[in-house]
Amino acid sequence: MAELIAASGISKAFPGVRALDQVDFILKPGEVHALVGENGAGKSTLIKILMGVYRRDTGSLSVKGREVHEFSPEAAQDCGMAAVYQDISLARSLTVGENFYLGHMPKTAFGTIDWSQAYEKCGALLAELGLHDIDPRAPLSSLSVAKQEMVAIAKPVFENADILVFDEPTALLANEETEILFSIIRKLRNEGKGIIYISHRMEEIFTICDSVTVLKDGRHVRTMPVSETNPDDLVRLMVGRSMEDMYTIKRAQHGELALEVDGLSREPRFRDISFDVHHGEIFGLFGLVGSGRTEIMRAIFGADPIDRGEIRLEGRSVRFSHPSQAIAAGIGFMSEDRKNQSIALPLSVRTNINLANYSSISPFGIVNRTAERDASRIYIDRLAIKTPSDTVAIRNLSGGNQQKAVLGKNLASNSRILVCDEPTIGVDVGAKSEIYKIFERLTEDGVAILMVSSYLPEIMGLADRILVIYEGRAMGIVSRSEFDEEKLVRLASGLNA
Numbered sequence: 001m002a003e004l005i006a007a008s009g010i011s012k013a014f015p016g017v018r019a020l021d022q023v024d025f026i027l028k029p030g031e032v033h034a035l036v037g038e039n040g041a042g043k044s045t046l047i048k049i050l051m052g053v054y055r056r057d058t059g060s061l062s063v064k065g066r067e068v069h070e071f072s073p074e075a076a077q078d079c080g081m082a083a084v085y086q087d088i089s090l091a092r093s094l095t096v097g098e099n100f101y102l103g104h105m106p107k108t109a110f111g112t113i114d115w116s117q118a119y120e121k122c123g124a125l126l127a128e129l130g131l132h133d134i135d136p137r138a139p140l141s142s143l144s145v146a147k148q149e150m151v152a153i154a155k156p157v158f159e160n161a162d163i164l165v166f167d168e169p170t171a172l173l174a175n176e177e178t179e180i181l182f183s184i185i186r187k188l189r190n191e192g193k194g195i196i197y198i199s200h201r202m203e204e205i206f207t208i209c210d211s212v213t214v215l216k217d218g219r220h221v222r223t224m225p226v227s228e229t230n231p232d233d234l235v236r237l238m239v240g241r242s243m244e245d246m247y248t249i250k251r252a253q254h255g256e257l258a259l260e261v262d263g264l265s266r267e268p269r270f271r272d273i274s275f276d277v278h279h280g281e282i283f284g285l286f287g288l289v290g291s292g293r294t295e296i297m298r299a300i301f302g303a304d305p306i307d308r309g310e311i312r313l314e315g316r317s318v319r320f321s322h323p324s325q326a327i328a329a330g331i332g333f334m335s336e337d338r339k340n341q342s343i344a345l346p347l348s349v350r351t352n353i354n355l356a357n358y359s360s361i362s363p364f365g366i367v368n369r370t371a372e373r374d375a376s377r378i379y380i381d382r383l384a385i386k387t388p389s390d391t392v393a394i395r396n397l398s399g400g401n402q403q404k405a406v407l408g409k410n411l412a413s414n415s416r417i418l419v420c421d422e423p424t425i426g427v428d429v430g431a432k433s434e435i436y437k438i439f440e441r442l443t444e445d446g447v448a449i450l451m452v453s454s455y456l457p458e459i460m461g462l463a464d465r466i467l468v469i470y471e472g473r474a475m476g477i478v479s480r481s482e483f484d485e486e487k488l489v490r491l492a493s494g495l496n497a
């Protein structure tokens, strides 16, 4: 059968950046095609050109055998194409069902919108996909980030698209949801649809993809069947070096107690959570998405109120009613929902890196511009943030590079305690190992790190102890010598170890 997409010689430049340089790409029916590469390699730019969101500078593109010259998102939709972008672009104030129908509302014989039929249809599709617990009448904003992502994933299926693009769909998903996504993808493949799949997680490429295209610095490196490569070779093609032992870090000496949490409760989200973290320690919170991990973090940080319990910072009892108070007390916070909570998209990379830093670099209320520039240089350099300069708006950076800037912000704030929720979401393997090295250095300096990760290799590699949460309850604290993947998964599923 003919190719679904055939693109050749695609180039695209942004001010100061050559995002794509003569890239060829082919998608066949019944194929799951992985697109991999470091942060800023050009993956998202390529799919946005294929989807008509960006205009290409050079190159030719044909969709289902027809050459397309002027392409637009509407024209792409008419060709049966749909994409789930890195930054979820659904309307949060609308219901799940309204989001499904955006742009083509179901009408009754009288020309009014027949919502009961519409909701019924959405509910049936969600159930068919294994998403029984998503109510089509619920406002999107009432769902967890992971569930919102599942709605975004279900929408193109609902629209019956036959060319589907997923840009890092699993970044915010737990294992269970990832399984649902994979079963959806397998079903689509069996129906002869074509899927482009972007991910930084090697095991996903080898689980779900048939072929893989590697991009590096905007250039096409290689396209091959997944069966003819392996994770090591693939990483070498992406970064130009091999990455063994990425999760092994040096263990720091543990010092005094940094953070104590005692009987913390916020009904019905979580109840009676107690643990402590020492200076120099990395303490992990593990649990499925929706188990309450993020809520616990938010409560500690003053982003949500608590019903009961005590939080002590270096022995002193504290209660924050706003995150700014936690920051002032020396806690840094990295949220999983980067776009809504951690980043100021229209502002420059430099300002974003300094965002939590201004009180300390602004004596008498006047910003010390040299200190501001230095902080931004240091972290752009250390984290290898790919940007033409530090004065461009952060929204122009690739997803992973934005995440690195958020990290830079927290590191620049000199926190004694760093709370991070999924710290390496969306960052490439090279940057992951950079981040782990920075964690190593921070703990050596006595910083206490409290981290949530649903990514087992990461949390098992980094944490000294792990508290497992199931439905808002503590299932037990496991220390490093007793780490065992099966045991952690059992606890996280509410079973005894």
Ligand SMILES: Nc1ncnc2c1ncn2[C@@H]1O[C@H](COP(=O)(O)OP(=O)(O)OP(=O)(O)O)[C@@H](O)[C@H]1O
Residues within 6 Å of the ligand: 014, 015, 017, 018, 019, 037, 038, 039, 040, 041, 042, 043, 044, 045, 046, 086, 386, 387, 395, 396, 397, 398, 399, 400, 401, 426, 428
């Ligand atoms: N709208 C834009 N304006 C300016 N530069 C941009 C814009 N979009 C992307 N870029 C730049 O183009 C390059 C490629 O970015 P792209 O988003 O395609 O990377 P990516 O491979 O998707 O990376 P990631 O894994 O971090 O998502 C980067 O250097 C990025 O800064």
Ligand SMILES: [Mg+2]
Residues within 6 Å of the ligand: 043, 044, 045, 086, 167, 398, 399, 400
């Ligand atoms: Mg991207």
